[in-house]
Amino acid sequence: xxxxxxxxxxxxxxxxxxxxxxxxxxxxxxxxxxxxxxxxxxxxxxxxxxxxxxxxxxxxxxxxxxxxxxxxxxxxxxxxxxxxxxxxxxxxxxxxxxxxxxxxxxxxxxxxxxxxxxxxxxxxxxxxxxxxxxxxxxxxxxxxxxxxxxxxxxxxxxxxxxxxxxxxxxxxxxxxxxxxxxxxxxxxxxxxxxxxxxxxxxxxxxxxxxxxxxxxxxxxxxxxxxxxxxxxxxxxxxxxxxxxxxxxxxxxxxxxxxxxxxxxxxxxxxxxxxxxxxxxxxxxxxxxxxxxxxxxxxxxxxxxxxxxxxxxxxxxxxxxxxxxxxxxxxxxxxxxxxxxxxxxxxx
Ligand code: AMP
Ligand code: MG
Numbered sequence: 001x002x003x004x005x006x007x008x009x010x011x012x013x014x015x016x017x018x019x020x021x022x023x024x025x026x027x028x029x030x031x032x033x034x035x036x037x038x039x040x041x042x043x044x045x046x047x048x049x050x051x052x053x054x055x056x057x058x059x060x061x062x063x064x065x066x067x068x069x070x071x072x073x074x075x076x077x078x079x080x081x082x083x084x085x086x087x088x089x090x091x092x093x094x095x096x097x098x099x100x101x102x103x104x105x106x107x108x109x110x111x112x113x114x115x116x117x118x119x120x121x122x123x124x125x126x127x128x129x130x131x132x133x134x135x136x137x138x139x140x141x142x143x144x145x146x147x148x149x150x151x152x153x154x155x156x157x158x159x160x161x162x163x164x165x166x167x168x169x170x171x172x173x174x175x176x177x178x179x180x181x182x183x184x185x186x187x188x189x190x191x192x193x194x195x196x197x198x199x200x201x202x203x204x205x206x207x208x209x210x211x212x213x214x215x216x217x218x219x220x221x222x223x224x225x226x227x228x229x230x231x232x233x234x235x236x237x238x239x240x241x242x243x244x245x246x247x248x249x250x251x252x253x254x255x256x257x258x259x260x261x262x263x264x265x266x267x268x269x270x271x272x273x274x275x276x277x278x279x280x281x282x283x284x285x286x287x288x289x290x291x292x293x294x295x296x297x298x299x300x301x302x303x304x305x306x307x308x309x310x311x312x313x314x315x316x317x318x319x320x321x322x323x324x325x326x327x328x329x330x331x332x333x334x335x336x337x338x339x340x341x342x343x344x345x346x347x
Contacts, residue, residue, distance in 0.1 A: 003159050005151060008123040008166040016166055017131035020045075025052055025161075027140040027154045028127050029168030030119040032092045032177050032194065033147040033302070034154045035064065035137030036162065037127075040074075046106045046136050052161045055143040059227045060109040061136040062094050062177070063116045066128035074134060075099050075114050080182045080204070087203045090120035092177040092194035107136050109227060117177055123168040139176060140165075146234045146302040146337070149174045153306060174299035175329045179226055180208075189214070190226035192329040194298070214332050215323060217340050233336045236305045238313040240338040244320045245345030251279055253345035254317050258283035261315040269311075271304065271318035288319070294326045301330060305337055317343075 006012035008029070016026045023045040026037050036053065038045035040063045050057055063074060068085060071077055075097030084095060099114035108114050116134075119125060128135060139147035142157040151167035158165065178193035180200065188209040189197055200208045211225050218224055243253050254270045258280075261268040269284035273291040288304060289296035308316055318334060320342075321327040335342075 001160055001163060003155065003162055003165060005155055005165045005167055008126075008168045012164070012166055013123075013126055013130050016127055016164055019164055020127075020131045020133055020135065023048075024163050025049060026127070027148075027151075027158060027162060027165040028124055028137075029121055029151070029166065029171060030064075030124040030137075031121040031172045032119070032175060033149055033171050033173075034140040034151065034165075035119075035124070035135075036140035036154075036158070037064065037135040037137040039131075040107055040134040040136035041102065041104065043104045043106055046104055049136065049138060050106075052158060053138065053141070053143045055138065057106075058109045059138075059143075060111055060115060061107050061138050062179075063103075063107060063114060064124065064128060064135045064137050065116060065118050066090075066125050068118075070134055071097070071116065073100065074103055074116060078182060080187070083203055084180070084182070084200070085118075088195050088199075089118040090125065091118070092120075092173050093117065093200075094177045094179045094191075094193075096179070096181045096183055096190075098183065111227075113181075113183060115179060121168065121171075123166060127166070144233060144235065146236070146305040147176055149299070149302045153303070156306070170299075172299065173295075174302060175326075175333060178329070181225065188225065191228065192332050194326065194329070196325045197328065198325060210328070214328070215335055215340075234302070234305060234333050235337050235339070236308040236313070236316070238308050238316045240316045240318060240334075240341070242318050242320050242334065242338050242340075242342045243345050244342055245347075249345035250319060251276060253343060254280060254319070255283055257317045257343070266314045267312055268315040268317075269308070269313055271316060273319060276319070291321070294321060294330065297321060298326050298330050301333055 094117040173194040178195040179191040323331040
């Protein structure tokens, strides 16, 4: 299959909309990452998302809408959802709702809940508005790879597998949406993202919990609240190890770890803050962004993980960020890229 990569304009949006109506797949930019969309009410179209991505069938999809009136055909709306939608939609917050029978089980992987989000990216919003369909769209990467934050990333993974990629430049947030469960007691973040725990607490006037497996691997006996958390994710081909501790100990540990692996002939690098580039200049430093700008780090992370593969990196040692605000989402993705392997530099 030929894969068209087109700038998002009126003509390509029309084409995208008619492809979606025909049950075909279209990759499009959102403010979080690029999505791989299909008509959410068309079972076969939804199934083709799973085959294009190589996604396990038990990992449910997020349904994208442009107007709250579309919820009527998808789900019931609990009262608590209203203030959250008022505050954060359109934007990077996905809410779980009790699903209606019309939503195919393939979308929700058989779960009684459906995840819904209203994206704010102008191209995503224009596409949803023009096709007037609820669009099921996971991230447009091959399963297990870092999510795409540029159209070129989508092409790397989806060339020959889908008919159209709409190019809308780089994604602003650069990490997937926050997934929030408000249906089962204490509101719980199943996946952290651009809408932070602190922001949610301000609107809900109550404490928000974070699922245990956000910052550690799922235990063998544990059920994943968010099925996606079960799977290896965001992992580059290199072995990634995180290094935490006080700044001087982290810097000397990074130098030591780099030296050892490089001396053993491994293609090695360190991921560090802009502020540490000079001090780590002999360690093939890769700039993850300024420690003072967490949004910058979030926006670069997936592109950085893909770059490591393109460079043929074998060993990667990375600094960590405090798991607060957007830092929680950064540490979730970085932690999973490293399979949560961490060295404590102060020990
Ligand atoms: P992706 O769109 O690739 O970012 O993946 C969607 C994420 O949303 C996955 O991690 C899913 O586990 C999560 N998700 C989607 N639907 C549900 C649901 N009904 N219950 C819990 N998590 C969900
Ligand atoms: Mg994904």
